[in-house]
Amino acid sequence: MAITTERGSTTTSSAPVDDGPRRTSRTGPVLLTTLTWILGIGFFFPVLWMVLTAFKTEGDAQSSPPTFVFTPTFEQFRTVFDAGIGPYLANSLGATVISTLLVLLLAIPAAFALSMRPVEKTQDVLFFFISTKMLPVVAAIVPIYVVVNDIGLLDNIWTLIVLYTAMNLPIAVWMMRSFFLEVPSELLEAATMDGASLARTLREVVLPIISPGIFATGLICVIFSWNEFFFAVNLTSANAGTMPTFLVQFVTSQGLYFAQLSAAATLAALPVIIAGWVAQNKLVQGLSFGAVK
Amino acid sequence: MAEVVFDEASRIYTPGATPAVDKLSLTVNDGELVVLVGPSGSGKSTALRMLAGLEPIDAGHLRIDGRDVVDVASKDRDIAMVFQSYALYPSKTVRDNMAFPLKMRGMDKAEQAKRVNEAAEILGLTEYLDRKPKALSGGQRQRVAMGRAIVREPRVFLMDEPLSNLDAKMRVQTRAQIAGLQNRLDVTTVYVTHDQVEAMTMGDRVAVLRDGKLQQYATPSELYDRPVNAFVAGFIGSPAMNLMDLQRSGDGVTLGGSTLPLTREVADAAGSADTVTVGLRPEDLSLTSEGDGIKAVVDVVEELGSESYLYAHMAEHPDTTLVVRGPGRTRVRYGETIAVRVDPDAVHAFDASSGERLAS
Ligand SMILES: Nc1ncnc2c1ncn2[C@@H]1O[C@H](COP(=O)(O)OP(=O)(O)OP(=O)(O)O)[C@@H](O)[C@H]1O
Ligand SMILES: [Mg+2]
Numbered sequence: 001m002a003i004t005t006e007r008g009s010t011t012t013s014s015a016p017v018d019d020g021p022r023r024t025s026r027t028g029p030v031l032l033t034t035l036t037w038i039l040g041i042g043f044f045f046p047v048l049w050m051v052l053t054a055f056k057t058e059g060d061a062q063s064s065p066p067t068f069v070f071t072p073t074f075e076q077f078r079t080v081f082d083a084g085i086g087p088y089l090a091n092s093l094g095a096t097v098i099s100t101l102l103v104l105l106l107a108i109p110a111a112f113a114l115s116m117r118p119v120e121k122t123q124d125v126l127f128f129f130i131s132t133k134m135l136p137v138v139a140a141i142v143p144i145y146v147v148v149n150d151i152g153l154l155d156n157i158w159t160l161i162v163l164y165t166a167m168n169l170p171i172a173v174w175m176m177r178s179f180f181l182e183v184p185s186e187l188l189e190a191a192t193m194d195g196a197s198l199a200r201t202l203r204e205v206v207l208p209i210i211s212p213g214i215f216a217t218g219l220i221c222v223i224f225s226w227n228e229f230f231f232a233v234n235l236t237s238a239n240a241g242t243m244p245t246f247l248v249q250f251v252t253s254q255g256l257y258f259a260q261l262s263a264a265a266t267l268a269a270l271p272v273i274i275a276g277w278v279a280q281n282k283l284v285q286g287l288s289f290g291a292v293k
Numbered sequence: 294m295a296e297v298v299f300d301e302a303s304r305i306y307t308p309g310a311t312p313a314v315d316k317l318s319l320t321v322n323d324g325e326l327v328v329l330v331g332p333s334g335s336g337k338s339t340a341l342r343m344l345a346g347l348e349p350i351d352a353g354h355l356r357i358d359g360r361d362v363v364d365v366a367s368k369d370r371d372i373a374m375v376f377q378s379y380a381l382y383p384s385k386t387v388r389d390n391m392a393f394p395l396k397m398r399g400m401d402k403a404e405q406a407k408r409v410n411e412a413a414e415i416l417g418l419t420e421y422l423d424r425k426p427k428a429l430s431g432g433q434r435q436r437v438a439m440g441r442a443i444v445r446e447p448r449v450f451l452m453d454e455p456l457s458n459l460d461a462k463m464r465v466q467t468r469a470q471i472a473g474l475q476n477r478l479d480v481t482t483v484y485v486t487h488d489q490v491e492a493m494t495m496g497d498r499v500a501v502l503r504d505g506k507l508q509q510y511a512t513p514s515e516l517y518d519r520p521v522n523a524f525v526a527g528f529i530g531s532p533a534m535n536l537m538d539l540q541r542s543g544d545g546v547t548l549g550g551s552t553l554p555l556t557r558e559v560a561d562a563a564g565s566a567d568t569v570t571v572g573l574r575p576e577d578l579s580l581t582s583e584g585d586g587i588k589a590v591v592d593v594v595e596e597l598g599s600e601s602y603l604y605a606h607m608a609e610h611p612d613t614t615l616v617v618r619g620p621g622r623t624r625v626r627y628g629e630t631i632a633v634r635v636d637p638d639a640v641h642a643f644d645a646s647s648g649e650r651l652a653s
Contacts, residue, residue: 189347190380194441195368195397204393208384 047269053262061259076263085267087239088246092226093271094157095242099164100221103172104214106165111176112202116188126177129170137230148235157240160232164225171224172217179213180206215282219275226272243268295371295448295481297321297344301353304339313339315505316353321498326475326482328496330489332528336505337485341451344483345374357448368397373442374451377458379434381426381441387413388422391440398445412440415474432463439471443478450475450482456491468495489529493517501525523648526572526641532602532616535573538645546571549587549607553635558652559642570648572641575602575616579634580625586632589615591625598622605631 053061055072114122153159183206191201229244250261299319305312314336321327329337342348346367354361362370381390388409395405413419416436426434442450456464472495475482486492492499493513501508509521520526526534539546545554546569563569589605601623607613617633642651
């Protein structure tokens with residue numbers, strides 16, 4: 001849900017900017033523009049609804065038919081803060097930032113080797129990487145739990161950091177590899193002939209070219225680990241709980257507290273939305289790297 | 294400055310396959326500009342990259358100034374290369390692109406700046422020094438790539454089709470510029486092109502490659518006057534030399550009903566062969582009004598202003614075609630029958646099966 005949220009915000013914010021000036025008197029473009037708007041709003045509506053609900057009283061939130069007209073209140077946010085969001089937020093931030101940095105640190109050299117110096121078994125290695133993503137996480141949770149329990153790292157943030165790093169690494173390697181493949185080999189050869197060492201070449205020639213790609217990969221890792229729920233709920237409790245586990249508190253057996261849940265979810269999504277917003281330019285550049293070159 | 298010697302140097306990409314460069318032996322003298330030319334896939338780039346240290350040398354030797362460099366890393370060979378795609382660093386300004394090799398060699402800043410400014414001056418790039426490559430035209434990028442090579446004052450320059458991304462006019466201009474610059478700097482240069490006109494106009498000597506094998510290594514005029522085989526004969530010259538397999542008859546060969554005499558040496562070298570491959574350059578054929586010329590029917594007239602080229606086929610052997618150089622503003626039209634005179638001293642003859650030149 002929160003992943004959709006993130007994509008939704010990107011889609012809607014770019015759509016009007018791109019399509020506005022292109023509007024002409026012909027029906028084709030008008031239709032397309034309308035369709036884009038509908039699609040954009042369709043993506044964005046759940047987010048909008050979530051944010052609106054966060055400012056309602058529980059009564060307004062449960063009303064049927066749903067209402068757009070209500071007196072906004074910060075009551076739900078107050079409840080959420082009172083419920084102790086702080087540690088969860090800190091845990092999420094820690095797990096996300098550290099695991100993302102680790103992933104980039106490992107994926108960039110790996111992807112470089114796999115794209116610039118391919119050997120006979122490169123394809124196999126790539127498949128091997130991605131194959132770990134084909135295994136349902138549910139199937140792995142029991143052994144993981146047993147191992148983590150044995151080494152006494154249950155409810156420890158480093159457990160999540162390691163798992164999130166492992167979880168995002170294959171995707172990051174694949175993504176980074178596709179960016180490295182876009183770097184013309186002649187550039188590397190030119191740098192070699194100019195006397196640059198491999199490290200120097202990477203830093204001065206390759207990294208500036210693929211930096212949008214690094215940014216895109218990093219953002220994807222951030223989104224995935226920020227919203228990760230399954231490991232978090234099974235391996236953590238009071239100490240190392242993350243935002244998604246915090247959200248679950250509001251889905252109680254006594255009934256759903258829609259407004260509170262929405263307020264908590266809004267707070268949970270906010271950092272990612274901000275990161276996405278800030279990154280947008282870089283991200284779009286990164287993802288359309290091939291076309292730009 | 295350096296002398297480069299390829300000594301039976303080979304490059305075999307896939308074991309068992311035919312070598313991309315097959316026992317290449319070639320000496321490039323100090324200060325000389327040598328052009329490697331040949332059709333696509335003939336191994337020109339591979340040979341150049343072997344010299345650059347970007348491809349390993351699988352067999353044979355490669356010496357620069359007498360020192361075997363087979364095991365010497367690219368950066369230690371003191372060679373600069375201009376790539377076909379220019380390979381400019383996109384995130385660096387023109388200045389930083391040109392200074393990069395100097396910086397990598399730990400040269401002090403002031404000297405770097407001095408050399409970059411000098412090179413920019415020579416290449417007319419001074420006003421673009423602070424731009425990124427993206428904001429330059431193709432010709433300017435090409436000059437930046439040249440600049441990055443010359444600031445280093447390397448022992449050898451390598452260029453792999455440096456003009457192929459330019460339009461025709463720029464290509465002719467830049468061709469002259471490069472040749473002029475090379476003359477002035479007097480640096481040993483190996484230049485790769487598939488364009489024989491470039492090869493002929495720029496090279497002190499030209500090496501013609503085919504399927505990884507060196508066919509002929511000679512001055513442009515010698516290549517033109519005395520091609521060692523039918524392949525070189527057909528490759529050098531534009532329009533290409535007319536090559537025809539002709540029947541022997543007595544001391545000569547039969548061409549369009551008349552007999553074209555062969556020299557004694559050629560006839561001896563041909564021995565008892567029934568046919569001989571005869572090569573006639575379009576410029577050695579002329580139109581004649583006399584009745585004794587070879588009769589041919591014009592298919593296409595190419596009018597170039599100062600001269601014209603007539604593409605024709607033999608009146609009696611429609612399968613045999615011929616290109617003849619005619620005068621400018623020719624009045625000959627499509628479908629007309631022309632009489633062609635052959636300059637008997639300009640006949641090239643090759644063995645019909647091996648393609649080797651007959652007689653020296
Ligand atoms: N990396 C490679 N792996 C395998 N074979 C290669 C490789 N590079 C080149 N070859 C082969 O080696 C031969 C020579 O290639 P090369 O690039 O040197 O030709 P070229 O003369 O430069 O041609 P062009 O004018 O098209 O650039 C070709 O048959 C080519 O297919
Ligand atoms: Mg080539």
